[in-house]
Amino acid sequence: QTTTDLTVLGWSNFFELNMAPFAQEGMVPARVMRQDRGVYQVQAHSGRLAAELSGRLQHEAASQADLPVVGDWIALKPQQGDGPDVIHAVLERQSCFSRKEAGMRTDEQVLCANIDTAFIVSSLVGERGFVPRRIERYLTLVWDADVEPVVLLNKLDLCEEVERYVNQTEEIAPGVPVYAVSALTGEGMEETFAHLNPGKTVVLLGPSGVGKSSLINALLGEDTVKTGQVRAEDGRGRHITTWRELLILPGRGVIIDTPGMRELQLWADEEALDGSFSDINAMAANCRFRDCTHQREPGCAVRAAVEAGTFEASRLDSYLRQQTELSYLERRKDQHARKIEQDKWKSIHRSVKSLNKIDPKRRWEKGS
Ligand code: GDP
């Protein structure tokens, strides 16, 4: 078996430092590639191995978030004799996507870890076509996870108003790279490729049908992920994905393709995307305060309706959640725009400085 250069997989000084105490005890680092119930496939320097959680990790994990997920770097204790190797510890994460159960105060569920870049995929056409509000919500999520966003507007080959949509996207995502692409024809893929580098981990986010599998195929250059075939139906007739995997792109870093990214699509609840809270807005006309947030103001007509049982509490919840997300997004957008502005001034400042270094006599030569 050939050995694997872990730096191509994203191994860095950060993890090296975290690994040190475990390395002293004879453990080796590995990255979680795939997770099927209790069995983990991990990639170590020596190759691909099957591993299990140590009893301690299994029983003493304070929360779900302490258990390994795809993308995690772990300390592996090689097993003597046969039997799977043992995952002893999860190394500190540099970033992660997680899901908090809506409305309930439950455990944070981590979906995948140590991601550098997220491709937010939207389609330019069709039923699941261009929805700016959805892109905004994915942006919130990506910024929140400390991951770098890139927006891919797919199915360029079917769209006639590409420029308008690109401009509109750039407006809601200041400073974020936005590319119109076609997984089918390969158009625009060059720019996308530039964001895939050795040691970097990418995840694709977006609702089903926008072309994530097709894009992964195009990036891999082969039919590793069979388009539309990784899904099965669960008891409720929903489409679910039955496997999770981290794919290595030769010379290009790694892509995580997990159902996690599809679970995120459940989070982006479609109803809220239409802004179809017209019922709440209508009731709000009867709130005592015109700027009522329907949280704890006296004389709130919306809460009154909830208490009277004529309005669904969960619907108010999802409305409030959306408001929180949107105000958070506005703040992040402001920060981002400010940073771009600062960077611009920094570079102007730098060029002025270097201008000052030029011999003052020469500096005015042109103008004199
Ligand atoms: P996913 O659910 O996001 O993984 O989407 P898929 O990759 O399964 O694609 C959904 C459908 O869109 C499939 O029928 C693809 O063939 C089609 N599709 C994906 N990308 C493109 C594209 O760039 N152009 C066109 N015309 N069709 C595409």
Ligand code: ZN
């Ligand atoms: Zn109110």
